[in-house]
Amino acid sequence: MSATITPATAAKRVGNFTVAFDQVRIAGRAAVVGPHEGKGNLTAYFDHIAADPMWGESSAERAERHYLRTACRLALEAAGVRPEDVNYFLAGDLLNQLITSNFVAHSLGIPFYGLFNACATIAEGLALGAALVDGGFADRVLVGASSHYQTAERQYRYPIELNVQRKPTNHWTTTGAGAALLARDGAGPRLTLHTAGRVIDYGLKDVNDMGSAMAPAAADTLLRHLADTGRHVGDYDLILTGDLGRQGSKMFRMLVKEAGITLGGKHKDGGVMMFKPEQQAGAGASGAACSATVIFGYAIKEMERGRYRRVLCLPTGSLHSPLSYQQGESIPTISHAVVLEW
């Protein structure tokens, strides 16, 4: 206990856990998915639907890079910005050592920070990217996240060739990628508030029901966000969690209700929205691309059309690894909140 820190309060902080951004906009964004996702509920919202999940490549890992690279290219084009005019590329994916993001960062040539908060990575990227723009450290930041059913399935579960029977609470990893270009100006919505997630662990150990493990993290972040900002559920047109799926969404609404908050019809979950029932995707979609494509596809397009004015995004992530699961550890989870306003 050698030194004492001046107890200054940082200028941009709101309450205990939230920060406000004065001038950050989503200047461009893109959602790219595979053919399975393209046949789901959100077809009309995606900017590109690949005809082949493998994108003509011999490995799914190489294929995943095409999704992220294409989402980045389309987001830059939408903003009218060249890669060389972007100060930072913040990206993450589910693959060990983030190889999708690393190889895409090399092809883009933009200074790179690798991020990992599992399926909540896109929210981590939006938050840190917004801080870099709003704090005067960057004019333009590109943020992206990707996942691929085949790369995730064999890394987290089994080789798909084994055809292992799925459980009703299993999620189906989204094949796709989302990317957004953050800047002080631009045509898209403003990114105004961010409440950072804490790691929450209720001791659940069932990796075949990640929705239930992640629901407490989403509830924790939502409640802290509302307490910090003095806002109410009614101040938002949409509270978009993801990827809780059906099971996790039920638990999320229960936990929020126990805290005295009624969500009414305001809550949707990206994992629930993605697939049609006949696609047999278990509890719903998951993957770092799930929240990324639902926010940059569905939420922002519906904002552009005037359906939503204020959206609270709550991507959720499971922070376990196959090894931590095999070693008997519980599943740590996280959820970051970002607010988009038109």
Next chain:
Amino acid sequence: MSATITPATAAKRVGNFTVAFDQVRIAGRAAVVGPHEGKGNLTAYFDHIAADPMWGESSAERAERHYLRTACRLALEAAGVRPEDVNYFLAGDLLNQLITSNFVAHSLGIPFYGLFNACATIAEGLALGAALVDGGFADRVLVGASSHYQTAERQYRYPIELNVQRKPTNHWTTTGAGAALLARDGAGPRLTLHTAGRVIDYGLKDVNDMGSAMAPAAADTLLRHLADTGRHVGDYDLILTGDLGRQGSKMFRMLVKEAGITLGGKHKDGGVMMFKPEQQAGAGASGAACSATVIFGYAIKEMERGRYRRVLCLPTGSLHSPLSYQQGESIPTISHAVVLEW
């Protein structure tokens, strides 16, 4: 090409790739290592040397968490700060899905952003943490990185029980962790400048010689840093790369010399410094803990003693995965620069 971005220049930017921080200090820091590292060249600089590499645990993965948790605790104590007074915890490690950082973030309870730039992760954390403090988004940010010889060896190479013969260009993963508390005030050095790394890939594929793969990234970042800031090698008392090792350091000096820059006696490499020759650590130390412990142990302690006034830290990272290597991909690499001034 729908919108046009205002070509404003962000206030804190210096040149094309560098940002300046007005008021960020290392208010507390700690370097914790295992017994093998404790018997090396830097014994006197470490804050804690564990007697048992396994820290009394049955798995090396559980042991690694003790190193990071202890480094965080000691850094907070040195700054006189409680975890509940810290706004963000930014951390990363080499393990798949960053399980060391995730579990430590849970025990700390601080809002968490997971980072991965391999062995350059501590520089990524210092840069993003400094931006959060300097931009007014945080009063205090805790940054950490860890690695463990046994967890890394079996994940990246072979189970250590196989006793696979090592090559002279192999690195020895550092068992340990470093952590620092960033704030506007405090007793430690200022963090003044940061030049972000681009992903560099010269097409090298030998994972048994990561030093040669990473050297071009360190050279690229150093040259961009000097060009942006107008500084010369002579403006620094120490240029501390890591973890290039002996092979990579040779290549780094050659590349820098080819660009017309003479390093003279200013260059040291954390990977070279860590172990004694008789410890048979191949080309030198590596691991996310290597740069973290050498910066927070050696560099800052020597600044406190008045030996160095200005230190340019250039941690380096190999961004491959065992899978990308097996699939025949080359090794993408990165190096971020951070400047410490007394």
